[in-house]
Amino acid sequence: MIAIKNILLLNNFEEPQKCKKSDILIENNLITKICNAGDLKIPEGATIIDGTKKAIMPGLINTHTHIPMTIFRGVADDLPLMDWLGNHIWPLEAKLDEEIIHAGTMLGCMEMIKTGTVAFNDMYFFTDSIIKAVESVNMRCTLSYGLIDLCDEEKRESEMNSQKDVLNSLEKAHNKNELINAAVGPHAPYTCSAELLQHAHDLAKEHNVPMNIHMNETEDEIKQIKEKTGLRPFEFLNSLGVFDDINVVAAHCVHVSENEMKILKDKNIYVSHNPLSNLKLGSGIAPIPTYLKNNINVTLGTDGCASNNNLNLFESIKACATIHKGVQQDSTVVKVSEVLNMATKNASKALNYNSGEIKEGMWADLVILDLKNPTLIPNKNIVSHLAYSFNGVVETVIINGKIVLEDGKMTTMDEDKVYEKAEEAYLNLVN
Ligand SMILES: CSC[C@H]1O[C@@H](n2cnc3c(O)ncnc32)[C@H](O)[C@@H]1O
Numbered sequence: 001m002i003a004i005k006n007i008l009l010l011n012n013f014e015e016p017q018k019c020k021k022s023d024i025l026i027e028n029n030l031i032t033k034i035c036n037a038g039d040l041k042i043p044e045g046a047t048i049i050d051g052t053k054k055a056i057m058p059g060l061i062n063t064h065t066h067i068p069m070t071i072f073r074g075v076a077d078d079l080p081l082m083d084w085l086g087n088h089i090w091p092l093e094a095k096l097d098e099e100i101i102h103a104g105t106m107l108g109c110m111e112m113i114k115t116g117t118v119a120f121n122d123m124y125f126f127t128d129s130i131i132k133a134v135e136s137v138n139m140r141c142t143l144s145y146g147l148i149d150l151c152d153e154e155k156r157e158s159e160m161n162s163q164k165d166v167l168n169s170l171e172k173a174h175n176k177n178e179l180i181n182a183a184v185g186p187h188a189p190y191t192c193s194a195e196l197l198q199h200a201h202d203l204a205k206e207h208n209v210p211m212n213i214h215m216n217e218t219e220d221e222i223k224q225i226k227e228k229t230g231l232r233p234f235e236f237l238n239s240l241g242v243f244d245d246i247n248v249v250a251a252h253c254v255h256v257s258e259n260e261m262k263i264l265k266d267k268n269i270y271v272s273h274n275p276l277s278n279l280k281l282g283s284g285i286a287p288i289p290t291y292l293k294n295n296i297n298v299t300l301g302t303d304g305c306a307s308n309n310n311l312n313l314f315e316s317i318k319a320c321a322t323i324h325k326g327v328q329q330d331s332t333v334v335k336v337s338e339v340l341n342m343a344t345k346n347a348s349k350a351l352n353y354n355s356g357e358i359k360e361g362m363w364a365d366l367v368i369l370d371l372k373n374p375t376l377i378p379n380k381n382i383v384s385h386l387a388y389s390f391n392g393v394v395e396t397v398i399i400n401g402k403i404v405l406e407d408g409k410m411t412t413m414d415e416d417k418v419y420e421k422a423e424e425a426y427l428n429l430v431n
């Protein structure tokens with residue numbers, strides 16, 4: 001049980017003036033009571049957190065990561081997507097092993113938690129190693145094995161077998177630990193055959209899990225799909241039934257036609273906007289204001305650490321809240337509340353979570369900020385600061401009712417050991 005006393009409750013991004021000092025009770029993994037500051041009767045045995053000069057917000061949810069890629073930070077800068085992937089990232093990924101993946105995942109989880117992220121939606125390889133790390137950290141995640149067959153029949157067969165094994169592992173892990181969730185992850189229309197995409201869809205539907213896929217990141221890949229099929233990527237996948245009756249998280253969606261926009265809307269597809277990765281790889285800028293106007297569900301992601309190069313979602317929040325104003329020459333687009341909702345409650349909906357807001361009955365996935373932080377002063381308009389000024393350094397993080405970060409220190413890992421293992425993993429990767 002955790003009782004948080006006298007804390008500024010950031011639970012209303014639309015009407016920030018209504019955010020007030022409150023007491024909160026957490027029992028097991030749930031928020032069970034929220035009341036005016038001073039009104040909570042503290043149950044015996046509760047861990048008490050004094051919230052004076054602190055604020056509490058819903059933990060952030062990152063809807064697009066390749067978490068072990070923290071080990072790739074800085075390895076291939078200033079390149080366009082296809083050159084970056086084909087000539088630099090994929091050759092290095094061929095050298096990955098379970099230890100490197102574990103070390104990268106631990107480092108990634110630490111970075112996310114220290115910057116207020118409580119959950120992430122990931123696509124990568126060596127899922128068992130990722131599960132092992134995430135379980136030890138007590139972080140929430142949705143994991144998918146990244147499927148790639150490059151239209152090769154033999155490869156397709158082996159990918160389908162791997163996918164089957166990974167889904168089994170993930171379901172076993174979920175039964176043991178509810179923080180671990182499964183998804184299917186066909187990498188992208190340009191790396192997967194129609195058969196593999198349909199297979200992934202059928203599995204997602206059968207197992208009632210989301211699909212995680214890269215879509216329309218660059219003009220090049222769209223051209224490639226158009227030449228092959230006569231259709232744009234969303235049109236092609238829609239013609240295959242890939243978006244039917246499942247939750248789809250489509251990363252990037254940078255270049256989308258009017259007809260594709262209609263598919264996004266009709267199929268209720270969740271966009272994962274990764275503004276910093278798109279800028280760094282020179283892919284373009286997604287039309288987020290148009291998505292918002294069309295009531296398309298937008299969430300936020302960082303992408304991996306070779307294209308961002310960090311996992312601090314507060315940076316993506318600021319990028320999203322600012323770049324579209326510049327592109328449109330209109331400072332009224334992408335409002336503070338819209339961008340904060342993307343990183344919290346929209347993401348929670350996309351991944352079928354019970355979080356992203358601070359309400360009784362919801363999962364206790366919460367972040368506490370020390371208001372004595374230069375980027376939060378003056379201590380007025382804190383909700384605005386979350387979007388425009390906060391450096392992301394949080395004080396305490398609670399995931400599923402358990403304190404995983406306390407006074408800026410991880411409670412579920414030995415930080416020095418994680419740094420050491422990550423340095424070692426980097427050397428094994430590049431040498
Ligand atoms: C098959 S596992 C995931 C796969 O995706 C690669 N990747 C990382 N970032 C991106 C991106 O922005 N677009 C496309 N693919 C990306 C990663 O290196 C893995 O190979």
Ligand SMILES: [Zn+2]
Pocket residue numbers: 064065066214251303304
């Ligand atoms: Zn990606």
